[in-house]
Amino acid sequence: MTDWEDRVAAVWADDGLDDAERVRVIDELAAERGENDGRALFERAGVRDSAGLEAEAEPLYRAALEAGLDDDLRTQAVIQLASTIRNLGKLDEALDLLRAEYERDPGAPLRDAAAAFYALALVSSGAAVRAASVALTALAPHLPRYTRSVAAYARDLVDPQD
Numbered sequence: 001m002t003d004w005e006d007r008v009a010a011v012w013a014d015d016g017l018d019d020a021e022r023v024r025v026i027d028e029l030a031a032e033r034g035e036n037d038g039r040a041l042f043e044r045a046g047v048r049d050s051a052g053l054e055a056e057a058e059p060l061y062r063a064a065l066e067a068g069l070d071d072d073l074r075t076q077a078v079i080q081l082a083s084t085i086r087n088l089g090k091l092d093e094a095l096d097l098l099r100a101e102y103e104r105d106p107g108a109p110l111r112d113a114a115a116a117f118y119a120l121a122l123v124s125s126g127a128a129v130r131a132a133s134v135a136l137t138a139l140a141p142h143l144p145r146y147t148r149s150v151a152a153y154a155r156d157l158v159d160p161q162d
Contacts, residue, residue, distance in 0.1 A: 004032065008043055019051035038067035042077050054084045075101060075110045079117050086121050094121045102134070112138045133157040 001009070011017065011025050026047040030040035045060035061081035069077055078101045086094035098118035105111065115138035122131035136154035140147050 004029065023047050023051055023053075036063075036067055038064045038069045039073065041067055042069060042073055045077070046080060049080055049084055054087050057084050058088065072109065075108065075114065079110065079114055082121065083117050086124060091121065091125055095125060129157050 008026065008029055011022060011029065014022075017025065026043050030037070030044045033040040035041075041060050041064035045057045045064055048054075048057040048060065058081065061077050061084065064077050065074065065081070078097055082094040082097040082101070085097075095118075098114060098121050101114040102111065102118045108114075115134050119131040119135040119138075122128070122134060133154045136150055136157070140151040140154060143150060
């Protein structure tokens with residue numbers, strides 16, 4: 001981790017900061033990296049998202065993705081952008097982003113996180129059964145027993161075998 005990343009992490013960990021102060025400090029740190037730096041844009045988006053300023057976060061997430069991020073941060077940015085725009089009423093786009101992220105790489109470290117947010121978006125869209133299938137599919141490999149059974153039931157929810 002770099003000194004800059006350590007300082008950003010310290011801001012996120014500081015429970016003494018209110019939302020406005022956290023936004024101010026993250027913006028100051030982001031300014032050190034320049035206005036077109038993907039990581040800085042990602043942090044600026046995330047702090048606004050966390051503060052409930054979704055409308056301000058959305059363009060910053062988009063700019064961060066456009067500027068380029070390493071694969072882990074790219075995935076986080078896609079998930080966070082999709083969650084933000086779902087909250088802003090852009091459900092179809094959120095579903096598209098989350099579906100693509102969920103289906104992109106079955107072995108990705110954040111695939112379960114993508115599944116969780118995809119399931120939430122599916123519930124918002126009225127597709128609760130599909131949401132349960134996605135969530136159970138993500139959960140199944142973590143169970144100490146019944147992995148195959150839960151995975152099969154999850155598949156059967158969306159593709160019943162008569």
